[in-house]
Amino acid sequence: MKFAHLYSLLFVSIFFNCCGQKRTEPHRDNINYAIKDTVTAYGPNRMVRNVKQGRNGTILIASSFAGVFRYDGKSFTNLTSKIGPRRYWNVLEDRRGYLWLATTDSGVYQYNGKSFRHFTMREGLASNRVFSIYEDRAGNIWFGTGEGASRYDGKSFKNLTTNDGLSNNSIHTILEDRTGKLWFGTGGDACVYDGKAFTVIRNKEGKAFYNVWSIIEDRKGNIWFGASIIEDRKDHRLSVSPGLWRYDGSSFTKVTNRGASAVMEDKKGNIWTTGSLNPNGVGDWALSRYDQMSLYNKTLTVTEIMSIKRMLCGILEADDGSVWFGSMNGVYRYDGKIITDFRSKVYQK
Template sequence: MIRIKLLVITISLLILNSCNGKKTSNDLQPVNTEKKLNTPESNTNNQENKYFSSLDNQISQVVRTIFQDSKGNLWFGTQNGAFKLQGDSLIQMDKIVSASGKGVTIKDITEARDGKIWLGHTDGISSVDGNIVTNYYESDGLISNDVWSVAADDKGNIWIGTIEGMCVFDGEEFKAFKLPEGKKDKTLSISSSKMVHNIYQDTKGTLWFSSNAGLFSYVNDSLTNVSERTGIQTNFINEVFEDKKEELWVSTKAGLYNLKKDHSENITEGKIETGKGIGSIAEDKNGNLWFVSDQHHLFTYDGENLIEFEQTENNKAPVTFEIFKDRDNRLWFVGFGGAYRLENGNFINVTRNGPW
């Protein structure tokens, strides 16, 4: 059994304006923001590990996203909520909950310029400011509680992508931001014509919206359909990634595109099987791109060669939802199966006990 030390902090917050301008108050329950996880005495009844009996003490059976904040803390977004690694202590943020008080699955994490951590999940969005957790729902102005992406821009706005489109929070109210409507991806179990998969701001300040209607850029209050302008041959866009040379890469249903000013190049076309498409992208310390194809295959690209990383039964990543490089230039792979780091060509399972 996991022994949990509770730190209870009581707080009431007034949630600001909703999209329609109506004031809504959200009196929080006593805020128990942190649960420190101790080593379980036994894993015999550990439901999280029932599909991974050989792996002890997983952070979660499913880790959907990983993020490192400006203080160096690592955050893990899982099907069992959010976990923060502070020093060598893994802490569960247990007051990130649904409107009915139930647990949520974290899908995306970002940090605003004021240091607040924002988390998008299956029942809204939540902010963490020190020991204060604030949860926002449709009743507070969100266009949908089913949030898939969240990003903070350099002006302090929080952009929220949902299954029903996108809105932006300026600290006082949520305002709908209209994108063209696309099509539902019928190859996925969860999809919609308005889904926004990823929101990203590049080093030049341009915002990028990856949706089921294509790729859009937004700068100086002007929205541009980049898919149409550059010839991307699909409207199912997963994410945008900027490498250290400030080149932009776009993962799509049809392959991995290198995005130029007025055209794009599909570097995977005719070279690999994309299946359900290209997923997460990251760059290692040597400047090689890593990306996921068809949910199960890992590839590297050095600017010339596409090479599949050979996984074996004794050395393999999880079914990878996200690849992430931390400040120490370490590559993380998180997904169905938990959290792993790639070290000297070997995948190291990172459990609740580390190794950190």
């Protein structure tokens, strides 16, 4: 347990909240449709925050300032060449085949394969700083923003903020569990929404979780997430203990003290994480795999797939079983034997 700085950028904003519904046609941007998509054999060399599965086995990659890329197994296509540089953070392909591109400076873009629609606070989005995108069972698209959660039903936005009972407005991740409840991981804690009220999740000592970036539900219905517990506060410094947690519906288990900024379950039931090996985020970050046969044992079987002195970000198990993960300097793929760095050789030096 070590002291970590409290950076205000990651936590609760104190600005105006756009609550309720607002139905407005998206405004038109200076999107240059005359520009052709950039196609290259190499992936981005900038920070890759998230990697998602697209249709027909394609891989979608959100890279800050570099763009949102689609990999078809042979080449990378920058889908945002017509838009230009933005702080791209996340990407989602919905059930209709529409792509949603989240930025932390310009709201979200919807792409139907031919043209873009741009949604910002003008159209009712809670904030132009968007971290997460999630499609629920009803087909609504949820956005986790720096000023609350926004739900888009195809016509208008409905926003949930602290004014509605949300515990913290900085929403990092959203999950709908098998019971229909919504889980929100925030810069302050984790909470559950049953459609009427929000409940802040606490461990058995009664302490709320802190700085939750990823939440998943495994095949058994357990909820997994990486988060810290605040042990002490001194001025603007926090003493925190990070870890990977599992919730079985009644109690929480701290599975490991390793940091877990991203969490994933693969097809075999193994749990994968990316996270810092140091509580303050300095030093080595690792891609780790926790063997499913040991998840409920006192001693875990963990395999450290890769360790690097730079931040590692989102994880994806692709349709072919390979594991993709983002980093501060690009995207990697692990096929079970070899880790492939998709940057050009110039940047790999």
